[in-house]
Amino acid sequence: MTGRGTRWAAGAGLGLLVVASAxxxxxxxxxxxxxxxxxxxxxxxxxxxxVLDHYRALFEVRDFWVPIRNSLxxxxxxxxFCVVVGSFAAYAIARLRFRGKALIMGFILxxxxxxxxxxxxxxxxxxxxxxxxxxxxxLILPYLTFAxxxxxxxxxxxxxxxxxxxxxxALVDGASRWQAFVKVMLPLAVPGxxxxxxxxxxxxxxxxxxxxxxxxxxxxxxVPVAIALFRGQYQVPWGQILAAAVVATAPVAALVxxxxxxIVQGLTAGAVKG
Amino acid sequence: xxxxxxxxxxxxxxxxxxxxxxxxxxxxxxxFLVFVGPSGCGKSTALRIIAGLETxxxxxxRIGDRDVTDVSxxxxxxxxxxxxxxxxxxxxxxxxxxxGLRIRKMPADEVxxxxxxxxRALGLEPMLDRKPAxxxxxxxQRVALGRALVREPQAFLLDEPLSNLDAxxxxxxxxxxxxxxxxxxxxxxYVTHDQxxxxxxxxxxxxxxxxxLQQVAPPMELYRRPANRxxxxxxxxxxxxxxxxxxxxxxxxxxxxxxxxxxxxxxxxEASDGERVTLGVRPPDVQLAEDGSPVTVGAEVAVIxxxxxxxxxxxxxxxxxxxxxVLPVELDLEEGREVALRLPVEAIHLFHADSGERLx
Numbered sequence: 011m012t013g014r015g016t017r018w019a020a021g022a023g024l025g026l027l028v029v030a031s032a033x034x035x036x037x038x039x040x041x042x043x044x045x046x047x048x049x050x051x052x053x054x055x056x057x058x059x060x061v062l063d064h065y066r067a068l069f070e071v072r073d074f075w076v077p078i079r080n081s082l083x084x085x086x087x088x089x090x091f092c093v094v095v096g097s098f099a100a101y102a103i104a105r106l107r108f109r110g111k112a113l114i115m116g117f118i119l120x121x122x123x124x125x126x127x128x129x130x131x132x133x134x135x136x137x138x139x140x141x142x143x144x145x146x147x148x149l150i151l152p153y154l155t156f157a158x159x160x161x162x163x164x165x166x167x168x169x170x171x172x173x174x175x176x177x178x179x180a181l182v183d184g185a186s187r188w189q190a191f192v193k194v195m196l197p198l199a200v201p202g203x204x205x206x207x208x209x210x211x212x213x214x215x216x217x218x219x220x221x222x223x224x225x226x227x228x229x230x231x232x233v234p235v236a237i238a239l240f241r242g243q244y245q246v247p248w249g250q251i252l253a254a255a256v257v258a259t260a261p262v263a264a265l266v267x268x269x270x271x272x273i274v275q276g277l278t279a280g281a282v283k284g
Numbered sequence: 285x286x287x288x289x290x291x292x293x294x295x296x297x298x299x300x301x302x303x304x305x306x307x308x309x310x311x312x313x314x315x316f317l318v319f320v321g322p323s324g325c326g327k328s329t330a331l332r333i334i335a336g337l338e339t340x341x342x343x344x345x346r347i348g349d350r351d352v353t354d355v356s357x358x359x360x361x362x363x364x365x366x367x368x369x370x371x372x373x374x375x376x377x378x379x380x381x382x383x384g385l386r387i388r389k390m391p392a393d394e395v396x397x398x399x400x401x402x403x404r405a406l407g408l409e410p411m412l413d414r415k416p417a418x419x420x421x422x423x424x425q426r427v428a429l430g431r432a433l434v435r436e437p438q439a440f441l442l443d444e445p446l447s448n449l450d451a452x453x454x455x456x457x458x459x460x461x462x463x464x465x466x467x468x469x470x471x472x473x474y475v476t477h478d479q480x481x482x483x484x485x486x487x488x489x490x491x492x493x494x495x496x497l498q499q500v501a502p503p504m505e506l507y508r509r510p511a512n513r514x515x516x517x518x519x520x521x522x523x524x525x526x527x528x529x530x531x532x533x534x535x536x537x538x539x540x541x542x543x544x545x546x547x548x549x550x551x552x553x554e555a556s557d558g559e560r561v562t563l564g565v566r567p568p569d570v571q572l573a574e575d576g577s578p579v580t581v582g583a584e585v586a587v588i589x590x591x592x593x594x595x596x597x598x599x600x601x602x603x604x605x606x607x608x609x610v611l612p613v614e615l616d617l618e619e620g621r622e623v624a625l626r627l628p629v630e631a632i633h634l635f636h637a638d639s640g641e642r643l644x
Binding site: 179 | 335360366384
């Protein structure tokens, strides 16, 4: 009796939660498919008429491919770099014995504590001096400073959970440190690497402040910046903004769905059996 | 195959814990040496130092004719079986077995041959293509053993390899290990906390305590002539009985007088009258005295544990100290009964009260 009652309540609660979190996305899809006029005159949860005008405008008039490409390049490169370099750093911190380890971890953490807004101006001056304003490296480098600590911290956790016996077995078996890392530790850390990579990618994909500050024109603007700049002096093209939002969310959603099991595995790691 | 030499090895961990104090020991070529001791005694550290997974703070390590103190584990040509088995979970049994050979760039057909041989010897053939997660504990243990075997190394290091098996399998595998050592004749260094395992497997047994080597000797010598009170108490089950008291010299020879008992003892050469000593006697050596036998110890039976052919009898001496005896099960004893026990002169061990060292 109580079992049924609580289950019913839990189901209802879950349902509400799903509706509440999915509704904005649903509304964005509906609105992006409704004619502009209908959006303001008689908005409806169920579109009376489906048009692809907004998407057409997005890609034909605005050439939305450019910001998508920019975002993919910047987020992709940052993620790749973070995971590769981050896994070396994390392995070293998790496994090797060396002086000042705690200090290094502290520094890495400290970097993430600066409010972004407080370092935008100095970073701008720095990047300008290096001639990197409005370039891909001009975004990737600042992103790395924020994404790398996150990556390293997450991966240190994953590597620590892997049994030390495994790599010692590899060492005694005749593997070098490098071979033990590549052939034994890395394959076991894949769930962790996937989780970390996805989190880093999402972070870079959504980043707005740096992308806005360090780009000058549409050639290098990323998706969030491009969307923010859709609004003209006299009108806000809601239909196109929401179409762009759908387009921008889709790859991330696809990525997360594709790696869902890996992420869950990664977040609950430690179940690696020796 | 090789002789392994630990030359005054000292190991202090960064946190200040001393795991090995002046460990000086040579393991002969082809020998089966067992390190035994309670947890934290430094036995695993000793093994890891031989493997090269730990570097000694002081002292040298030699394998064969080579000083390997500063040589990485990779270059030492030894194989190790871990307590956790440490099988590579993402590889099949075949890949696990061949990992150490492939990484040394051995030709594929030779790898194949060695894996087949080891798999046949250990009965692993039907499961070569399975992953470790699909194996039982006993099978995993065999894979771990096989991974060491295929290497044909200079020496095998085994770190409590049987401790995760159930009792029956443990005894079977123990016998198998002994056979394996006989067949291969390769030096084996084995770590365990189980004195029975140490006694049954070792050519020689090295007893460690707090990082200090207490005694290294063949099992029976360890049992018959423990070098100190700790070894006496650690080796043998049920554990040796100990009584504190002093040595007295009389006209009919030496006597030991404690709070609870007074018995005749053989005079050790270095004994002096009135010296404080600890008397040790093993439970199987304690006998039930025949009526009228002169020197006996009166005790009251407290607990009886029958173990098949024998019974373990816990009895209370007049001052409430306990004495344990292993007696034939035919003796008709019951709890609460008064018995007279005899401690045979030849079975008595004497240790210095302070140092715990054996009186010679």
